[in-house]
Amino acid sequence: MELFEAIFNRRSVRKYTPEKVDDSLLHKIIEAGMYAPSAVNKMPWHFLIIRSADGFSAIMEANPNAGMLKQANVAILVCFDKHLQHDIGYGPVDCSAATQNMLLAAHALGLGACWIGIYPRQNRIDLLHGFFKLPEPIVPFSVISLGYANEEKKMPQRFFKDRIHDGKW
Amino acid sequence: MELFEAIFNRRSVRKYTPEKVDDSLLHKIIEAGMYAPSAVNKMPWHFLIIRSADGFSAIMEANPNAGMLKQANVAILVCFDKHLQHDIGYGPVDCSAATQNMLLAAHALGLGACWIGIYPRQNRIDLLHGFFKLPEPIVPFSVISLGYANEEKKMPQRFFKDRIHDGKW
Numbered sequence: 001m002e003l004f005e006a007i008f009n010r011r012s013v014r015k016y017t018p019e020k021v022d023d024s025l026l027h028k029i030i031e032a033g034m035y036a037p038s039a040v041n042k043m044p045w046h047f048l049i050i051r052s053a054d055g056f057s058a059i060m061e062a063n064p065n066a067g068m069l070k071q072a073n074v075a076i077l078v079c080f081d082k083h084l085q086h087d088i089g090y091g092p093v094d095c096s097a098a099t100q101n102m103l104l105a106a107h108a109l110g111l112g113a114c115w116i117g118i119y120p121r122q123n124r125i126d127l128l129h130g131f132f133k134l135p136e137p138i139v140p141f142s143v144i145s146l147g148y149a150n151e152e153k154k155m156p157q158r159f160f161k162d163r164i165h166d167g168k169w
Numbered sequence: 170m171e172l173f174e175a176i177f178n179r180r181s182v183r184k185y186t187p188e189k190v191d192d193s194l195l196h197k198i199i200e201a202g203m204y205a206p207s208a209v210n211k212m213p214w215h216f217l218i219i220r221s222a223d224g225f226s227a228i229m230e231a232n233p234n235a236g237m238l239k240q241a242n243v244a245i246l247v248c249f250d251k252h253l254q255h256d257i258g259y260g261p262v263d264c265s266a267a268t269q270n271m272l273l274a275a276h277a278l279g280l281g282a283c284w285i286g287i288y289p290r291q292n293r294i295d296l297l298h299g300f301f302k303l304p305e306p307i308v309p310f311s312v313i314s315l316g317y318a319n320e321e322k323k324m325p326q327r328f329f330k331d332r333i334h335d336g337k338w
Contacts, residue, residue: 001171001172003170003273003274003277004201004274006172007204007270008200010206027333030333032173032176034327034328034329034332035177035324035327035328037179037181037269037272037284039286043329043332047332047333049333051336052336088289090286090289092262093261093288093289094265096263096269097265097266097268097269101176101269104176115206117208117262119258120257120258133337134338158204159203160203160212163203163214163216164196164215164216164218165215165216165218167218167221168217168301169302169303
């Protein structure tokens with residue numbers, strides 16, 4: 001898929017068919033995340049593949065807007081390592097760029113995906129950190145739900161010229 | 170350009186030819202930023218196009234690693250509005266996804282680009298906020314330097330299998 005088609009037509013997809021997402025697609029999506037830029041190229045990320053109903057339940061408990069997981073085939077938890085990030089506050093910035101690469105990759109691979117926010121809500125971070133038994137320095141940042149889309153969504157207008165300031169504010 | 174080619178071959182480019190970057194390309198890059206996802210679709214971003222030597226100097230003063238601006242043709246300051254973001258801490262996450270879309274777009278348009286970090290360094294934020302006379306709720310997040318590449322860079326290996334955890338950590 002052409003880059004601008006991916007950027008301009010990607011939407012949050014929350015309804016999925018039961019069809020299984022092949023592992024090779026998951027790995028391609030994660031690889032796309034790993035090729036995001038990161039501060040001082042520290043690549044502080046880790047990726048946890050989640051397929052279990054228990055895991056989905058924990059995420060839905062952490063984020064009340066994660067009901068799309070009832071239908072999702074699989075999800076990926078994007079985390080960063082506090083000890084690997086360039087400095088405090090950089091891990092989330094890096095993981096956000098990685099998450100965006102992954103959403104574009106999922107769309108280009110014919111999948112529907114949705115970004116489920118974990119960071120910066122401390123209660124969500126703590127709940128998932130405990131449930132998935134993450135090592136101490138690992139911080140859960142986002143969950144990407146994945147499946148084959150069972151809904152069609154058109155892209156609304158998101159270009160607003162008044163957000164561009166040319167030369168000065 | 171195909172999405173995965175853009176993701177897997179994009180690099181930080183810091184050397185540029187003097188050739189002018191056309192305004193139509195700048196607007197396409199900013200439009201790509203505006204099509205990033207944002208928490209609760211708040212789209213809290215603003216984009217300031219900078220071409221002046223004074224503006225470049227201010228950025229280089231804020232970030233000592235921004236020397237590539239001596240050669241850059243133009244730069245875009247990505248900001249968020251504290252009053253528009255979904256909640257505290259979400260603006261940077263949204264702006265990071267927008268910045269990543271913009272870096273991919275620049276690459277696909279044949280330009281070289283580099284992400285110059287501003288957030289989360291408060292001294293950098295304050296300096297640029299003052300220099301560019303930004304309204305109170307506007308927070309500078311990143312600068313993207315742009316120009317036609319005057320260097321060739323190969324993508325190093327960034328895929329590390331030990332960062333993938335399948336099913337459990």
